[in-house]
Amino acid sequence: MGLLTIIRKNRQKEHEMRILFLGLDNAGKTTILKKLNKEDISGISPTLGFNIKTFVHDRYTLNIWDVGGQRMLRPYWRNYFEQTDAIVWVVDSGDRFRMQDCKEELHSLLTEDRLAGASLLVFANKQDLEGSMTSEEISEALDLKSIRTHQWKIFSCSAVTGENLLEGLNWVVGEVANRLYYSTT
Amino acid sequence: MKVPSLLLNTLIERNVRKQPDTHSAILCFISGFTFWSGLVSYPVRRFLKRRRSLPSIELSSRLDHLKSQGPASLDALNELALEIAKLRKELTDATAYLPSYDQRQYETHLKTFEQSLVELRSSSVSKPKFSFKRKQAAQSGSSSPQPAKGVPQSTSVPPPISAASQSNGRILSNLSNEYLTSSSIPSSTSSGDLTISNLDNCVVNLVSTPNGSPGSNQEPKITALHVRDISNSILLFPPNIDGSAMLHNLSRCIIVLGCHQFRMHSSSHVNVYLAISSNPIIEHCSDITFTGYPFSLFNDSDAEKDILTSNKHLSVQDFSHIRPSQSPNWRILPDSERVPEGGWPHSKDVDLRATLSRLLPT
Ligand SMILES: Nc1nc2c(ncn2[C@@H]2O[C@H](COP(=O)(O)OP(=O)(O)OP(=O)(O)O)[C@@H](O)[C@H]2O)c(=O)[nH]1
Ligand SMILES: [Mg+2]
Numbered sequence: 001m002g003l004l005t006i007i008r009k010n011r012q013k014e015h016e017m018r019i020l021f022l023g024l025d026n027a028g029k030t031t032i033l034k035k036l037n038k039e040d041i042s043g044i045s046p047t048l049g050f051n052i053k054t055f056v057h058d059r060y061t062l063n064i065w066d067v068g069g070q071r072m073l074r075p076y077w078r079n080y081f082e083q084t085d086a087i088v089w090v091v092d093s094g095d096r097f098r099m100q101d102c103k104e105e106l107h108s109l110l111t112e113d114r115l116a117g118a119s120l121l122v123f124a125n126k127q128d129l130e131g132s133m134t135s136e137e138i139s140e141a142l143d144l145k146s147i148r149t150h151q152w153k154i155f156s157c158s159a160v161t162g163e164n165l166l167e168g169l170n171w172v173v174g175e176v177a178n179r180l181y182y183s184t185t
Numbered sequence: 186m187k188v189p190s191l192l193l194n195t196l197i198e199r200n201v202r203k204q205p206d207t208h209s210a211i212l213c214f215i216s217g218f219t220f221w222s223g224l225v226s227y228p229v230r231r232f233l234k235r236r237r238s239l240p241s242i243e244l245s246s247r248l249d250h251l252k253s254q255g256p257a258s259l260d261a262l263n264e265l266a267l268e269i270a271k272l273r274k275e276l277t278d279a280t281a282y283l284p285s286y287d288q289r290q291y292e293t294h295l296k297t298f299e300q301s302l303v304e305l306r307s308s309s310v311s312k313p314k315f316s317f318k319r320k321q322a323a324q325s326g327s328s329s330p331q332p333a334k335g336v337p338q339s340t341s342v343p344p345p346i347s348a349a350s351q352s353n354g355r356i357l358s359n360l361s362n363e364y365l366t367s368s369s370i371p372s373s374t375s376s377g378d379l380t381i382s383n384l385d386n387c388v389v390n391l392v393s394t395p396n397g398s399p400g401s402n403q404e405p406k407i408t409a410l411h412v413r414d415i416s417n418s419i420l421l422f423p424p425n426i427d428g429s430a431m432l433h434n435l436s437r438c439i440i441v442l443g444c445h446q447f448r449m450h451s452s453s454h455v456n457v458y459l460a461i462s463s464n465p466i467i468e469h470c471s472d473i474t475f476t477g478y479p480f481s482l483f484n485d486s487d488a489e490k491d492i493l494t495s496n497k498h499l500s501v502q503d504f505s506h507i508r509p510s511q512s513p514n515w516r517i518l519p520d521s522e523r524v525p526e527g528g529w530p531h532s533k534d535v536d537l538r539a540t541l542s543r544l545l546p547t
Contacts, residue, residue: 025448025466026429026431026446026448042445042462043445043462043463044445044446044463045446045463045464045502046446046448046463046464046466046502048502048504048507070448070466070468070504071450071468071469071504072468072504072505072507073504094354094378094409094411095411095431097380097411097413097433126409128408129354129377129378129408129409130354130377130378131354131355131377131378131380132354132378
């Protein structure tokens with residue numbers, strides 16, 4: 001029995017997934033998680049360090065790591081890479097000035113060995129803002145189509161209205177489930 | 186005082202309180218089984234592992250032992266100092282990811298150790314100059330992976346011009362020596378996000394006051410605010426911005442605003458008058474002051490007047506100074522230095538130059 005089989009077996013029992021929420025500061029990571037968990041979204045402070053949320057979605061237990069995106073904290077992101085099944089990259093669609101920054105951080109993230117194989121969900125958040133960029137514009141600005149190393153998909157959403165959050169989550173959980181539990185190798 | 190078990194306990198307690206589901210996983214880990222669990226982050230795991238491998242349970246008993254023995258040998262002291270310095274370094278390295286509660290706990294324990302060491306040293310007969318600890322501390326400081334302070338790293342990348350010009354949101358930019366109000370903002374939409382950039386020597390007044398300012402009747406509703414590249418200016422925003430404020434690259438400014446979240450980057454010499462319900466953030470900033478939103482700029486219709494009595498605007502977190510000590514980059518603005526309630530530039534008719542030179546921080 002190879003190592004991978006053992007891992008898979010182990011996971012299968014637990015039906016667990018580890019999902020990492022990353023993105024620039026102010027993107028809305030914490031707000032999205034609170035909204036998904038039906039918690040109050042007012043009075044959220046910028047994340048100093050990280051939050052862990054565990055919730056059950058379908059038959060799966062999701063262990064979600066929400067790590068602060070302030071510049072000072074970004075060097076520490078790599079401390080959370082191990083055993084990550086999926087990355088959720090959250091973008092503030094109203095923040096045109098920092099799209100370049102956002103693109104660079106994302107692409108450098110994807111070169112990480114320890115994230116190889118992880119599925120990538122991009123949330124184009126804050127669609128409720130009138131001046132926000134569409135998911136097509138963001139896809140362009142972040143050069144998503146150049147990504148060959150990861151299965152990815154972009155969803156436009158709003159953490160305030162809750163629009164499309166579940167759809168995004170469903171997609172990424174489905175991707176990971178297929179890979180971890182239903183692949184035949 | 187058994188430090189490691191205390192550390193573990195606080196960690197368990199916290200996680201249990203927050204996340205019942207992770208309880209067993211963490212317990213598992215502690216008994217050495219959770220290789221697969223993935224529930225405890227790598228840094229925390231590493232931190233804990235190292236904490237366990239250090240003989241720090243004995244540390245306190247060794248300290249006690251030495252104390253009871255009378256004068257301690259220099260070797261014994263050196264050894265202890267080295268271990269305490271190691272712990273100190275680990276804690277410093279861990280500050281970015283350890284919850285603040287735990288940080289404080291560890292900090293307290295370390296302080297006790299350090300204090301004991303000081304007592305031991307002063308009670309030992311021979312007192313050669315003892316420099317080990319200091320060196321150690323300096324080393325740990327320089328080896329921690331922190332970007333240079335005060336270097337605005339993002340500003341070196343010019344934003345793509347097309348992106349900024351495509352915006353459908355409201356923008357006020359590229360102006361100097363002007364008094365600006367909401368009627369100065371060219372826009373197709375009346376609400377949503379607002380971007381203010383590239384201003385010098387300006388007053389921006391988006392506050393409607395009882396005595397009325399021009400163009401203030403249809404006060405714009407703002408749900409997200411972006412401010413960047415502003416110098417020598419005063420920006421007055423309403424106390425009830427329904428979203429977050431992001432500010433980059435401000436110098437010598439006064440900002441008055443109320444919002445859900447406040448984040449300021451790469452700025453210096455800014456006085457902030459703030460009404461807020463979360464912790465304000467600064468990063469790569471210096472010479473910033475914080476104080477409460479001015480009473481006189483509150484409108485009677487502003488429902489959230491109680492935010493004035495909240496002191497959240499003083500719980501500033503400086504991400505360039507993630508330590509228990511007070512950040513050198515900001516301070517509370519003393520009441521004596523506040524702009525007097527009647528002194529705000531409400532009206533277009535003010536002498537711009539004189540107002541700016543009188544009110545702006547020096
Ligand atoms: N209008 C609008 N505002 C949003 C939305 N999502 C988040 N926000 C606001 O954006 C700000 C930042 O949200 P957070 O959830 O703290 O952002 P974050 O990504 O966790 O930031 P860090 O913890 O610093 O990395 C808050 O003021 C939120 O209220 C959204 O969909 N629409
Ligand atoms: Mg957050």
